[in-house]
Amino acid sequence: xxxxxxxxxxxxRILHWVHMVSFCLLFLTGLVLFxxxxxxxxxxxxxxxxxxxxxxxxIIAPLIYIPLNLKATAKGIxxxxxxxxxxxxxxxxxxxxYFLGDESDMPPQGAMNxxxxxxxxxxxxxxxxxxxxxxxxxxxxTTASPAVLQWMVFLHDIAFIGASSMLLLHIYLGVIxxxxxEAWKAIYKGTVxxxxxxxxxxxxxxxVTRRKEVKS
Amino acid sequence: xxxxxxxxxxxxxxxxxxxxxxxxxxxxxxxFIPTEENGVKAANRxxxxxPPDLSPRTWVKMEFRETDAGGAVRWLFSRRACMHCTEAxxxxxxxxxxxxxxxxxxxxxxxxxxxxCGYCIDACPFNVPRSDRNxxxxxxxxxxxxxxxxxxxxxxxxxxxxxxxxxxxxxxxxYGDRNQLIAEGKKRVESLIARGWANANLYGExxxxxxxxxxxxxxxxxxxxxxxxxxxxxxxIAWQDVIQPVGxxxxxxxxxxxxxxxxxxxxxxxxxxxxxxxxxx
Numbered sequence: 001x002x003x004x005x006x007x008x009x010x011x012x013r014i015l016h017w018v019h020m021v022s023f024c025l026l027f028l029t030g031l032v033l034f035x036x037x038x039x040x041x042x043x044x045x046x047x048x049x050x051x052x053x054x055x056x057x058x059i060i061a062p063l064i065y066i067p068l069n070l071k072a073t074a075k076g077i078x079x080x081x082x083x084x085x086x087x088x089x090x091x092x093x094x095x096x097x098y099f100l101g102d103e104s105d106m107p108p109q110g111a112m113n114x115x116x117x118x119x120x121x122x123x124x125x126x127x128x129x130x131x132x133x134x135x136x137x138x139x140x141x142t143t144a145s146p147a148v149l150q151w152m153v154f155l156h157d158i159a160f161i162g163a164s165s166m167l168l169l170h171i172y173l174g175v176i177x178x179x180x181x182e183a184w185k186a187i188y189k190g191t192v193x194x195x196x197x198x199x200x201x202x203x204x205x206x207x208v209t210r211r212k213e214v215k216s
Numbered sequence: 217x218x219x220x221x222x223x224x225x226x227x228x229x230x231x232x233x234x235x236x237x238x239x240x241x242x243x244x245x246x247x248f249i250p251t252e253e254n255g256v257k258a259a260n261r262x263x264x265x266x267p268p269d270l271s272p273r274t275w276v277k278m279e280f281r282e283t284d285a286g287g288a289v290r291w292l293f294s295r296r297a298c299m300h301c302t303e304a305x306x307x308x309x310x311x312x313x314x315x316x317x318x319x320x321x322x323x324x325x326x327x328x329x330x331x332x333c334g335y336c337i338d339a340c341p342f343n344v345p346r347s348d349r350n351x352x353x354x355x356x357x358x359x360x361x362x363x364x365x366x367x368x369x370x371x372x373x374x375x376x377x378x379x380x381x382x383x384x385x386x387x388x389x390x391y392g393d394r395n396q397l398i399a400e401g402k403k404r405v406e407s408l409i410a411r412g413w414a415n416a417n418l419y420g421e422x423x424x425x426x427x428x429x430x431x432x433x434x435x436x437x438x439x440x441x442x443x444x445x446x447x448x449x450x451x452x453i454a455w456q457d458v459i460q461p462v463g464x465x466x467x468x469x470x471x472x473x474x475x476x477x478x479x480x481x482x483x484x485x486x487x488x489x490x491x492x493x494x495x496x497x
Contacts, residue, residue, distance in 0.1 A: 032311075032331075032333075033311040033312075034311070034334065034460070034463065036311060036312060036313045039311055039312020039313055039314065039329055039331060040312070040329055042311075042312060042331040043312065043329045043330065043331055044331075044332075044355070044358060045331055045332040045353070045354055045355040045357075048333070048353070048354040049354065049355065050333070051354075052352075052354060053354065054415045056425075057252060073323070078327070080494065098477060098481065099477060099480045099481055099484070099486055100480070100481075100484045101481065101484050101488060102256075124418065128270060134374050136350075138354070138357070141334060141349060141351065141354075142349060142351065142471075146337070146340075146343070147340035147449065147451060148336075149334075149336075149338045150217050150338050150339065150449060150451035150452060150455065153335065153338075153451075153455060153457060154451055154454055157455060157459050157460070157463065158459060160463070160466070161459070161462065161463040161466050162466075164467070165466050165467055168467075168470050168474060169470060169474065170469065172368045172474045174479075175473075176478060176479070177478070177481060178478075178481050178482050179481065210231040
């Protein structure tokens with residue numbers, strides 16, 4: 001059996017999947033408001049009921065995760081906002097890599113490569129926007145001024161467009177892209193092979209091997 | 217087909233509220249009579265206005281205003297209901313197409329497919345649509361004046377006038393071809409001006425592309441509580457005309473890009489494998 005190294009701990013993986021499922025429900029029940037033809041599905045408000053149940057899960061899941069995993073949370077948030085010169089190198093090399101599989105120009109990456117970091121930043125920011133605007137539309141629907149409610153829908157829509165199109169990219173890279181062979185395993189089982197780690201996350205692999213023994 | 221409209225002449229209205237009663241009666245929008253038994257308390261709000269506001273069951277309502285006209289009190293009456301705009305913000309924001317323009321120009325809706333999102337309520341420049349809303353579940357349905365086109369209760373399809381017009385004793389409400397009513401309204405305004413009502417005007421001819429409920433007023437619209445130069449809000453335009461099209465473009469390009477990437481990346485992976493195989497053999 002090839003040597004494995006832990007990429008995502010179990011609580012992180014559980015949060016990922018709970019968030020993924022709730023976001024997909026939110027995405028689909030929100031999408032019906034974008035497509036007039038699907039309006040028929042939303043009649044009698046039942047998609048809104050699902051949207052709200054999913055929203056509650058979407059908001060509560062990280063609120064449970066954060067106090068139990070303070071260190072990981074702090075590290076994760078710090079990572080989302082740590083940008084450097086290598087990120088530009090990654091962005092330059094990305095088209096050749098993702099289309100042609102040529103990674104000769106790829107600078108070594110940490111636990112998250114630039115693309116993953118960008119997605120993670122969008123997740124953080126859009127989650128905050130979704131939550132604040134959503135809670136106002138939910139609980140202040142009859143008390144807030146019409147103008148406020150309209151701008152809340154506007155911001156909710158911007159977050160929706162940004163997060164949803166990036167979600168498609170995220171799912172595509174994780175599940176469909178021909179060379180992303182171990183991303184699925186990383187978030188499902190939690191580990192990647194040493195070879196994959198060295199090749200795709202060289203800086204991170206160096207760090208973990210310095211810290212502890214490699215899991216076999 | 218020629219557009220139809222209602223012309224309301226505030227100078228003829230006696231505020232009998234027959235229109236309110238006829239609207240409720242025809243459209244089966246019962247109101248609770250305030251008694252202890254049915255749980256509705258009577259309240260004195262210091263006004264003849266009743267009920268206090270439009271509601272899912274009150275589609276038209278008479279408003280009473282007291283104004284100071286050079287030391288004398290004027291008691292003004294005006295009709296409050298859906299204005300049936302040509303450029304209707306509610307139709308623009310309705311995500312399910314439940315709200316639509318009737319072939320005769322006014323704004324009708326299919327209550328069955330209303331999702332209860334409430335966007336029309338926030339978008340309406342006249343603050344007209346109403347809904348009963350469960351704040352926790354969000355279950356709701358919008359209601360407003362249907363111009364008497366509710367399925368099964370459709371007076372217009374029968375060639376009849378709306379219930380409020382039918383019942384109006386002083387003929388303050390008229391129903392007919394919109395163009396004819398504009399001409400009639402202008403004539404009425406002219407005669408008011410001739411009699412000394414210098415601010416008399418016809419409201420609704422041009423507002424929001426033309427309303428299908430127009431008002432003959434003997435004073436400035438603001439005096440009657442009507443918005444002067446009503447507009448579709450900036451938020452509605454930014455959201456419907458900018459953000460939603462951008463959303464479709466971004467979504468479309470993303471899907472297209474991913475499809476293209478898949479084809480190119482798969483081809484290059486396959487050719488790499490072939491090269492490896494060729495090198496091995």
